[in-house]
Amino acid sequence: MDQFVINLIFVGASFALYIGIAIWARAGSTSEFYAAGRGVHPVTNGMATAADWMSAASFISMAGLIAFVGYDNSSFLMGWTGGYVLLALLLAPYLRKFGKFTVSEFIGDRFYSQTARMVAVICLIVASTTYVIGQMTGVGVAFGRFLEVDNTTGLLIGACVVFAYAVFGGMKGVTYTQVAQYVVLITAYTIPAIFISLQLTGNPVPALGLFGDHQASGEPLLAKLDQIVRELGFAEYTAHHADTINMVLFTLSLMIGTAGLPHVIMRFFTVPKVADARWSAGWALVFIALLYLTAPAVGAMARLNISELMWPEGPQGQAVSVETIETDEKYDWMATWQKTGLLGWEDKNGDGRIQYYNDTSPDMKARAEAEGWQGNELTNFNRDILVLANPEIANLPGWVIGLIAAGGLAAALSTAAGLLLAISSAVSHDLIKGAINPGISEKGELLSARLAMALAIVVATYLGLNPPGFAAQTVALAFGLAAASIFPALMMGIFSTRINNTGAVAGMLAGLVTTLVYIFLHKGWFFIPGTNSFTDADPLLFTVKSTSFGAIGAAINFATAYIVAGMTKEPPEEIRQLVESVRVPRGAGAATDH
């Protein structure tokens, strides 16, 4: 059967499953729509949280970024899991005790200020919109490959599907749909990884295979990989090359950002008990870890496979010939991916072979001159295609390829739709109804929600066409913004009774504005290409890249809040009592909305 048809069957079947579950679970319980998770077991809730959380960045993009950089990109792995420790220890139980439904409501009540609530809403909108841009990048890659069209067309089609999916809406709130999405997603991610790990190391567990022996050579897999990439002039896979300060700040930004993103925090508001909020964070991380422990193996093994395909005789032999690429079915994936415009090669020196090496490495100069190479001929390899192309690269059966297409779409669509819903409710409920026009009719509120959603997706699609980075990098920027604005306000609201309304507002604004300006200076104002004054290769501040600034923004937020609060009036007595009541679980009751 044709691969296109197989993909269509898998993607179609997975969508039918989600819609089927949504319809089945919807009957008789409209409250589930609003309070997904209430009365749901922590394990189920953890699985749904994992589906909600793992997006195109985790599924499609992350392993590719690790594959081409190696150890230095471990920040993604530690950052996006370590944040759950902060969430479980510093936020989840207390926010559950507080018992409202949104993050901005907590900030508004704790800092007894409508302004604080509005600032929080703006921070959430900015971070969520940036997050959606990253998702759209991933959606474009997935649809481009699956429909066998170029990336731009894929992105536009994807945008329409995401919009329809988000407007249909109810699916999002239903926990069991998300459980189904998690199952599709994790199966799609793990099965190819198991196959590849077996092929290369004989170990069915990819996380163990990564540290096992490469069967063909008998050497440890990572030692073999280090040797091959070194011989091609690339940085050694397992070695530490990145600037240490930047790596620490980047990891910290991702961790803090995880604990500051509204769509993750919200899941802990609605579990039945405070004790469950603590367990839920743990279960969510169990299900997330299944993917995150596999991802580094996927990255390393794919890098090895690609290197071996490009150098079938080993790096010291002859490179693969153009004829082989065009005729050997093992190389079919190169032609399919070339159609998306995300993979490209060019026989620059006309020797009928494609030399893949690092042409900027001085170590390769002598060999390139001796053999007449005129630069790296695998001219374009978009990092975001790696996970989706991985089963094809490893020559796995067609159904595995169809499965991964369904998994990638599940990851990107569920998160993108969830974020769009969060943005639209922030605009219509918090911003318009809460501040601008409190007397708005229900119909008007609904209309403004739809309009906000449409606007957000247009902006995200436009910027997704010229993204500020690969999917996971753009998403990392969103984490930096959440880290600098929301997390410090929440943490100070719980752990300090001294921070008052002025302090919190000043802190959030200082954190958000400095981080946003720092990002715009490096990625272009409003992400419009060419308007940047600095680049991440040569940043404004020491070695701090724009993706790493969130941790500094958070420090600025904390410091500003403490200084300003110290100079202004203490919070009133009832706020002190509110904080003290949030700190103990007793008397939690059910979460209430207004």
Next chain:
Amino acid sequence: MSEKDSANAYWKTNLRIITWSLVIWALVSFGFGILLRPLIAGIKVGGTDLGFWFAQQGSILVFLALIFFYAWRMNRLDRQHGLGEE
């Protein structure tokens, strides 16, 4: 012990547990995974060193253990102080 003292003692214990948990959290990620990697580089793990393993596997496993430990410990503390949910 009055209710207020009990709540204060509960919160102090909680802060101590959080502090120690976060020390371990930072040690396995920023410590073993990044900054202290050269110190433990002599310990080899399958073709690379222990720091690499911590950065890509070990830290995540420790994070999991920390969250479950905290949930278990705090739920016990709730009961000890009579501050749990009914």
